[in-house]
Amino acid sequence: MNLEIAPLVSAARQGDREAFTKLVELHQKVAGSIAYGILNDTHLAADAVQDAYVKAWRGLDGLREDERFSAWFLKIVRTRSLDLLRHRRRKAPETVQLDDALDADRGPGPPEVLEQKERGEKIRKILAELPAEYREVLLLKHDQDRSYRDIARILGTTVKGVESKLFRARRALAEKLKRLDGSSGGDH
Amino acid sequence: MNPEPECHLIRRWISQLEDQELPPERVTILESHLDHCSGCRNWYEEFQHGMDALDLGVVKVSGEIDQLLTGTLVPSKLSPPGESEEITRAADRAAPRLAALAAGVLVLISIVAWGIFPGFRWDALWRGSAPAGNLSLASLQDDSLIEIDGQEQDLSQDGATGMVEIGTTIRCRSGAGEIVDSAGRVITISAGTYLVLTSESSVTLINGLARFEVPPGKGGLVVITEEVTTRVLGTTFEVERWASRYRSEVRVIDGSVAVVRGERIPLPLHTGERVEVTRHGLMFHALRSEGATPLPGASLGGAVEGQIDGNEAPPAIDRNRPGEREEPSREGNLPLDLPVNQRRGGDPDGED
Known part of the structure; x- marks a missing residue:
């Protein structure tokens, strides 16, 4: 490069x-x-x-x-x-309110599209709950498909550090997803 | 149910295997372990399930960022290295307000000129220096009455077209119209809409409802009202303003926009979401429905009774606005959905 x-x-x-x-x-x-x-x-x-x-x-x-x-x-x-x-x-806008209750009113759509959208949103929410350092390394790996060496260079850490952080990030994500799927009765 | 220490290591290797960073000799050990350890096999399945889902979420996020950045890294926007960054930033911040101010001044001049010289066409004063780029204006209904810079246009026939220039004020007295620029950006207006085409990439909405369809990769658009500035790249959305109430509402039909109020950090707004903005604050409303949102056009309603601050009342809401299911067909030119003030118990803002 x-x-x-x-x-x-x-x-x-x-x-x-x-x-x-x-x-x-x-x-x-x-x-x-x-x-x-x-x-x-x-x-x-x-x-x-x-x-x-x-x-x-x-x-x-x-x-x-x-x-x-x-x-x-x-x-x-x-x-x-x-x-x-x-x-x-x-300076977070103090008057912003997330009207979560309205989420429940979502109208139906083509089932597979809806399911994929919901899945995407679910992952997005889980990503949002993860620590920034996990999110960062997950995106570099899963979006960029960068090698550990590359990621280490970008983040200013070691290859071992990247491997370790990636493992912990994925484990955290998988556990959250499992909990979420369990609580919604499994939607996949 | 804590896994054996060996299992901890194996699970770490699974993560490396996923990234093709596991040495071949360890792959063999891993496979052999999975053959006899059902706990790790289950863990592997869950892990893969999580990774598949993650890829889906990451693609969504990455696509959004890409869309937002496409066309925004413009070389010509890079000022000479000698100019201070603070100046550039200050100019960037001031741009929407200056545009709104300029639009306000233009409107004021036009009102004064009309008062002194009825029939005066102020576009004659400056139109020659307006930026290049004509836009087409088409009527969407038989009874459309649209004014360009105060001059009534002959668009009595449905589908009739005319040309408008950047810098023009457009007022839809009745019916509905559509403005299309060379980049394919479409602004649909209806009875009561009053706007100024401030520049090639910005529109100031003074009153009423306008729907904007901005194709991806066409340079984006900025829509300004006194209360709020909306920046978009490749999306369909509506902005509605009640001038007398100093109130604006932004509704995203498809894609996402950034809504800016004053000096605050932009508020992202996605499909189906809307935000109401007044002088006192903003109110965000999350997703209500994911129903299909066909393009506007004939879907815009007719004029609504009543006056707001000397301007026409807000037009009937488009039946395709987010959060609402499409209504069955109706007869004639009746509004296709209830106007805001009817929907909300007689007050356009729901405040009285």
Whole structure:
């Protein structure tokens, strides 16, 4: 990957905006996974990636080694996501109410579509309940299909650490899913 | 029922096997263990079941983020490195308010000009400098009466079309109309809708109901009312505003939008969800129904009796609004659903 990244970084540093955008697009998915892992909100995650995009563009001169772009950019994404998370905690809209009761009023749809949608929503809820570090590693693995080595590089940890965190995250998820399926009488 | 220590290790290996990171010699040991350990076999099944479900959830999340980001990483938006980030951010934050302010000024000028020179066409003053990009305006009903910059359009025939430019004010006096731009974004308006096409990517809704259909990958759209700004990328949604009440409502029919009120963090809104926004706060309503939501068009209702703040009353609610099942066909041009004030016991806001 570095082979295609280095020339783009070099061009971007010369002021080539298209090259920079291409560079960020190459990292868009992994950046989205990291941001969502921290923020647990797709819109905020997209905002974090966009902010990181602008910040990285402005700070490109500070990047000493072109081949380090990925780690550098993803670090900006993480930092920005954490900033947004803190901001959200401070300024959460106080009048927002989740009208859960209305969930029960869902109308019927094609059974298989409905089942898949419900399943997707269920997993999403479980993901939301997991610690951010679990969500992050699960998304990097299951969305990006990254190797342990890659994930370790992105998260700044060891291969062993990734393996261990992934195992604990999956175990937690499987247990929550089992409990949920059990409580709803098993819907699959 | 705690598993043997060996089982702990085996289960960890199962996770590695899933990722194809388990060395081959351990695969053999794992398989041999599974042959005689029913506890680990069950655990493996549950694990796989969880992983399948996880993939489904992850794809959903990832798809949403991708959709939100598609087309937003725009090179031309990157300002020269010399410009401070704070300035750029401040400009970004101020943009919706400036657009709303500009729309307000335009409306004010138009009202004053009309008062002094009846029949005055203020578009003549600035239309030449309006951004390029005409939009087509089509009537959806025989009795449609639509004004562009205060000038009544000859759209008396159902399906009649005209052209409008960016910067124009559009007011639907009766019937229903449809505005389509070159990117395929569709705005459906009905009796009482009063809006300004503020720019190629933003619309200011002053009063009434408008439905927006934004195809994915077409650059998104920003819909502004005094109370709330709605940012979208590839979705179908409605915004309704009661000008006299300083109240807006955003309803998502398909996809998702980000709703921003003042300086607050955007509130994500997904299919079937809606949010009511006033000067005092916002009220979020979760999913009510997942019924099919066919496109609008002939589904928009006719005019509703009553006045709001000198403007037309809000139009009848589209029968396809989220949370409601589609009604059986009705005769003539009767409204296809109850207007807000009838549905809510005689008050459009349900506040009185």
